[in-house]
Amino acid sequence: MYQYDQYDQTIVDERVAQYADQVRRRLSGELSEEEFRPLRLQNGLYMQRHAYMHRIAIPYGNLRSDQMRMLATIAREHDRGYGHFSTRTNIQFNWVELEETPEILRKLASVQMHGIQTSGNCIRNITADHFAGIAPDEAIDPRPWAEILRQWSTFHPEFAWLPRKFKIAVSGSKEDRAAVQIHDLGVYLSKNADGEVVASILAGGGLGRTPIIGAIIRENLPWQHLLTYCEAVLRVYNRYGRRDNLYKARIKILVKALSPEKFAQQVEEEWQHLKDGPSTLTQAEVDRVSQFFAPPQYDKLPGTDPSFEKHLLDSRGFARWVERNVRPHRVAGYAAVTLSLKPHGVAPGDATDAQMDAVADLADEFSLGEIRVSHEQNLILANVKKRDLYALWEKAKAHGFATPNLGLLTDIIACPGGDFCSLANAKSIPIAQAIQQRFDDLDFVYDLGEVSLNISGCMNSCGHHHIGNIGVLGVDKDGSEWYQVSLGGEQGSGAEGARLGRVIGPSFSAEEMPDVVAKVIDTFVDQRLDGERFIDTYNRIGIAPFKERVYASRQPAHA
Structure with a gap:
């Protein structure tokens, strides 16, 4: 994992001191809330429905065990004993006091962490494949390149005040586990015929009010030009992105308005001013960063283990x-383990301080002290010996991490929703818990096979509901909470691109939601051919049979 040098640490320490003075001035009344708001947002501090929420960056989802222990300490000493891992692989503390936030940042800085650029109209936390470096289908480890992009984008003066927030994802594998296509800017890394690293660049993806799948605007970009080309994309967006309308300010609106082809043409023209300039990457710089992601010293193990x-x-x-x-795992005798944060009755993505401490202990004992966070809101131990899997499983069970539902119906992705977020139209957590309770038979869920269910509390789509096989969106109808259901969304993998779900019809009350999902699943069970996944059945029969069953005995309701 990347380690701060003296410059990194100095920058973060100086930011902590600067922010502490800003908080002091806010508490003394020297700064009004209006003056303080942009300052706190630059450090990841939001005012939510009931309290301040502090969002902490976890670059490309990688954590050391000491960092996880510090997150546990913060949850215990400054929050209500838990944290929420988000779809951006960050962690959020939902109940912090303003006067304690400088101390939170000081503690984070002591383990090379911060909240910088986790909010605001800037380049946000950069995400990558949670199996980076160990996946058998990986051509290029995306983490060094994500780190290079992170260093380049942090405090970049030209992109501190973009028209809207900007999200980047990087993948170097055949299977896209980073949802690259739904990002403002996506990077697919591969090797060309000569064995050189090249990138395909996507732009204009995003969910929210106007969901759009990103378009490839450049293929076979030599690695040396990754930063200059990304800078050209950001410059075009910064210059022409809408600033007069919050709902039309994302890059996806600009790309759609111009067309991907015209947008790509403008980027190419801008790139001519940057190509081969100071931001051109050198082998020395790539080597400098890559050394932090060199494979660990694995033991030489047989591919199978008799005890396992x-x-x-x-x-x-x-x-x-x-x-x-x-x-x-790409190394014989090893495996990657996902610790589920989706047991029944728990908000998806939540972990207590005791659980975070336990994960750190498990990482030290079984996975070389390293933890990953996935955008599906689970935790990963990436380097576990097969012979240790049973012992790990027993310990994981004791801490509530061993629910065998990865990729199944109850492995629900959900934002915090109206329980916390001031932007939400409706609650997400109670809906997720009610669906989990309805499908509490693990044997049945297991037999259903892969089904993704995503829940968002508002159109900002933090729960990625548009790309769930079953998507649930909270909507406000005359001051009441209702839920819109879509079907057929898919994150996408390999040659199969991401797909956006289709809304099945009028919305439902919270009380109806478990029955609605049950009817969708019953339709799938009735129509399924041997071995079909939910998405395969949906693609074969279409939306009509699901819609007919869901609304068959329902009285007319809200649109």
Whole structure:
């Protein structure tokens, strides 16, 4: 993992001191809330429905065990004993006091963490594949390139006040596990015929009020030009992006208005002023950053382990967990393990301080002290020996991490919703919990196979509902909370691109939602061919059978 040098640490420490003085002036009345707002947002501090929320950056979802322990300490000492891991792989503390936030940032700085650019109209936390560096299908480890982009974009003076927030994702694998296509700017890394690293650049993706799948605007970009080309994209957006209308300010609106082809042409023209300039990457710079992501010293292990195989035969529960939550590793004798943050009755993505401490201990014992956060709101131990999997499973069970539902119906992605967020139209967490309760039979959920269910409390789409096989959106109808359901969304993988779901019809009350999802699932079960995933059945039969069943006995309701 990347380690701060003296310059990184100095910058973060100076920002902490600067912010502490800003908070002092706000508390003394020297700064009004209007004056303080842009200053706190630059450090990830929001005013939510009930309290301040502090959002902490986790670059490309990578954490050390000491950093996770510090997050546990903050949850325990400055919040209500838990934190929420978001779809941007950040962590959010929802109950912090303003006067304590400088101390939070001081503690974070002591373990090379911060809240810089987790808010505001700037380049946000850059995300990547949570299996980066260990996935068998990986051509290029995206983490060094994400780190290079992070260093370039942090405090970039030209892009501190963009028309709107700007999100970047990087992937270097055949399977897209970073949802690259729904980002403002996406980077797919690969190798050309000569074995050189090249990038395909996508622009104009995003969800929200106007969901759009990003378009490829440049292919086979040599690695040396990654920063200059991205800078050209940002310059065109900064110059022509809408600032007169908040709802039309994202880059996706600009790309759509111009067309991807014309936007790409403008980027190419802008790039001619930057190409081969000071931001051109050198091999020395790439090597400098890449050294922090060099593979660890793995033990030489056989591909199979007799004790592991025996446990698979002897324990049905362990075998099911391995099938759902354990992924192949590129190194023989190792595996990647996902620790589920989706047990029944718990808000998706939430972890207590005790659980965070436990994850840090598990990482030290089983995974070389490293933890990953996925945009699906789970935690990953990336380097576990197969012979240790059973022992890890037993300890994970004790801490509530071993629910074998990865990729299944109850592995729900959800934003905090109206319980916390002041922007939300409706609550997300109670809906997720009600659906989990309705489908509390793990055998049944297991037999359904892969089904993604995503919930957002408003059109900002922090729960990525547009790309869920089943998507749920909270809407405000005459001051009441209602829920719109869409079907057929998909994150996309390999040659299959991401797809946006279609709304099935009028919205539903909170009380109706478990029954609505049950009817959708019943339709799938009735129509499913052998081995079909939910999305395969949906693509084959279309939306009509689902819609007919859901509304068959329902009285007319809100649109």
